[in-house]
Amino acid sequence: STQSTGGDTELVENLEITKKTANEIEIQVAQAKETEVAINEAREFYRPCAARGSLLYFIMNDLNKINPLYQFSLKAFNVIFHNAMERAEPAEELKQRVENLIDSLTYSVFVYTTRGLFEADKIIFTSQMTFQILLARKEIDPVELDFLL
Numbered sequence: 001s002t003q004s005t006g007g008d009t010e011l012v013e014n015l016e017i018t019k020k021t022a023n024e025i026e027i028q029v030a031q032a033k034e035t036e037v038a039i040n041e042a043r044e045f046y047r048p049c050a051a052r053g054s055l056l057y058f059i060m061n062d063l064n065k066i067n068p069l070y071q072f073s074l075k076a077f078n079v080i081f082h083n084a085m086e087r088a089e090p091a092e093e094l095k096q097r098v099e100n101l102i103d104s105l106t107y108s109v110f111v112y113t114t115r116g117l118f119e120a121d122k123i124i125f126t127s128q129m130t131f132q133i134l135l136a137r138k139e140i141d142p143v144e145l146d147f148l149l
Helices: 002-065 074-087 094-115 118-138 142-148
Strands: none
Touching: 002 074, 002 094, 002 118, 074 118, 074 142, 094 118
8 A cells, every 4th residue: 555655756757747847738738839830030130131132142143144154152142141131230120120131132133243254245244233133123114124235
């Protein structure tokens, strides 16, 4: 009988520990869900910066159609991207921060890319970059751009 009482006490203690652990896990799961929502919201704010980065990369990548000498790797672009993020002006407001990131990225890609282009191709790259940015921001009518080109 004493053995069964000792075993029951140990069993009750283990159940209490398990219950406490389950409660802690439940709290952590709830916190993880809140964190996931916050991360998803923040990620949406930075989407315009990612879209600009993608646009600029593909403009750079298409330069080899002008001249096969122009080859830009994704790895090199990643370095430019990260350097631009570090150089961007800080801002208290998130919207302003994203605009600063976009401006820094655009400028960094422009400087990096034009440094490696022949003089005659710089105006083509600059025009392409400008037109594509305006199209992405819906500030220029694609039909009018086609007519211009």
